[in-house]
Amino acid sequence: MDAFDAKHLKALEDESANLKKLLADQMLEASAYLCSKWLLVSAMGS
Numbered sequence: 001m002d003a004f005d006a007k008h009l010k011a012l013e014d015e016s017a018n019l020k021k022l023l024a025d026q027m028l029e030a031s032a033y034l035c036s037k038w039l040l041v042s043a044m045g046s
Contacts, residue, residue: 001009
């Protein structure tokens, strides 16, 4: 592997890490939203 390939691989790995973080953040946000909706519905039903 030459220097160009190593830099390209590093850039791809960095992009992959960033995308994974974005996905995790979105999943956490969606989960929090669904939990809050469930709590609201549960509270209204009591």
